[in-house]
Amino acid sequence: MNFKNVGIVGLGSYVPERIVTNFDLEKMVDTSDEWIKSRTGIEERRFAAEDQATSDLAVEASKKALEKAGLTAEDIDFIILATGTPDYLIQSTACIVQEKLGAKNAAAFDLNAACSGFVYALTMGTALIKSNMYKRVLVIGTEVLSRVVDMQDRNTCVLFGDGAAAAVLAEVEPGYGIISQYLGAEGEDQETLRVPAGGTRKPITPEVLEERSNFLKMKGPEVFKFAVKALPKATISAMESGNVSVEDISMVFPHQANLRIIEAASKRIGIPVEKFYMNLNKFGNTSSASIGLALGEALDKGLVKKGDVIALTGFGAGLTYGSMIIKWAY
Numbered sequence: 001m002n003f004k005n006v007g008i009v010g011l012g013s014y015v016p017e018r019i020v021t022n023f024d025l026e027k028m029v030d031t032s033d034e035w036i037k038s039r040t041g042i043e044e045r046r047f048a049a050e051d052q053a054t055s056d057l058a059v060e061a062s063k064k065a066l067e068k069a070g071l072t073a074e075d076i077d078f079i080i081l082a083t084g085t086p087d088y089l090i091q092s093t094a095c096i097v098q099e100k101l102g103a104k105n106a107a108a109f110d111l112n113a114a115c116s117g118f119v120y121a122l123t124m125g126t127a128l129i130k131s132n133m134y135k136r137v138l139v140i141g142t143e144v145l146s147r148v149v150d151m152q153d154r155n156t157c158v159l160f161g162d163g164a165a166a167a168v169l170a171e172v173e174p175g176y177g178i179i180s181q182y183l184g185a186e187g188e189d190q191e192t193l194r195v196p197a198g199g200t201r202k203p204i205t206p207e208v209l210e211e212r213s214n215f216l217k218m219k220g221p222e223v224f225k226f227a228v229k230a231l232p233k234a235t236i237s238a239m240e241s242g243n244v245s246v247e248d249i250s251m252v253f254p255h256q257a258n259l260r261i262i263e264a265a266s267k268r269i270g271i272p273v274e275k276f277y278m279n280l281n282k283f284g285n286t287s288s289a290s291i292g293l294a295l296g297e298a299l300d301k302g303l304v305k306k307g308d309v310i311a312l313t314g315f316g317a318g319l320t321y322g323s324m325i326i327k328w329a330y
């Protein structure tokens with residue numbers, strides 16, 4: 001069987017208008033711009049407007065991705081939407097986006113791999129096209145984390161932001177497109193990073209609201225330790241399976257969680273940190289949207305060109321991690 005070459009043929013991103021700076025957060029919790037910048041590299045992030053939900057951000061990013069690809073919503077035959085912050089617990093956000101876009105020929109479902117979601121979803125979409133089951137897959141990473149972050153908890157509320165990114169996957173000319181990928185999960189770390197209540201294990205009760213366990217809880221240093229191992233493992237494994245060397249990689253698009261995590265990963269992988277594209281200073285950690293947001297910005301600046309070999313690499317709750325190597329196709 002001849003597998004197709006699959007690549008990203010259009011990419012779009014969207015962030016809400018409202019900018020929340022570190023100085024704004026100084027007024028809400030016991031923190032400082034100096035602490036946040038020195039420990040994370042983050043200076044500001046975007047928060048969705050009150051009437052914006054996760055699907056609304058996804059739709060804006062998707063429209064741009066379709067335009068870049070020169071396609072209409074009806075050309076899409078599958079939508080995979082990665083999020084940890086869906087509009088609703090039941091009814092996938094992908095179906096809401098399908099309706100809002102008018103992508104009436106598309107099957108649609110959500111995927112939750114937290115901050116690794118974009119790489120997981122790209123991998124699933126690639127497999128669907130390679131196997132000849134579908135032709136054009138819209139992959140979305142979208143989050144409104146500002147609704148699940150506890151704005152009274154300085155350990156977490158300074159880290160996250162809202163945003164969306166979307167990529168259209170389709171067949172590309174031979175020699176281009178997705179070269180390889182690596183996905184992993186370590187489910188044994190059960191309490192490192194999660195929203196403890198609001199699901200079926202612990203439904204919302206007055207006690208839950210009192211203890212604020214309907215908001216994100218995180219053991220920061222444990223996530224840090226995991227991340228500095230997981231990012232290199234995923235990236236190096238993907239490079240090895242694609243027979244790609246560190247010299248071949250023109251740019252890395254890491255999950256935008258923390259400047260210090262990225263610096264440590266760069267050393268372990270052996271790719272200079274200058275090749276790691278970062279915009280976390282402006283958007284913070286937007287979970288499944290972050291890698292696409294970074295890639296979209298780099299494309300708009302003309303920093304990624306046809307034939308460049310790039311790596312996408314992420315880690316997140318679950319715990320999950322994943323990486324994808326792509327020879328850029330346009």
Ligand SMILES: CC(C)(COP(=O)(O)OP(=O)(O)OC[C@H]1O[C@@H](n2cnc3c(N)ncnc32)[C@H](O)[C@@H]1OP(=O)(O)O)[C@@H](O)C(=O)NCCC(=O)NCCS
Nearest residue numbers: 030031032035039115154155158220221223224257258316
């Ligand atoms: C969260 C993180 C930035 C904390 O940095 P750190 O250098 O490990 O800091 P620590 O957790 O050791 O905390 C040091 C001190 O700063 C305090 N602190 C935590 N958040 C603070 C804030 N926003 N402002 C000021 N002080 C803060 C802590 O309470 C602690 O104080 P203590 O020593 O008196 O107890 C870091 O652990 C991290 O980035 N982890 C990974 C998080 C992540 O990426 N999550 C998303 C995964 S997808």
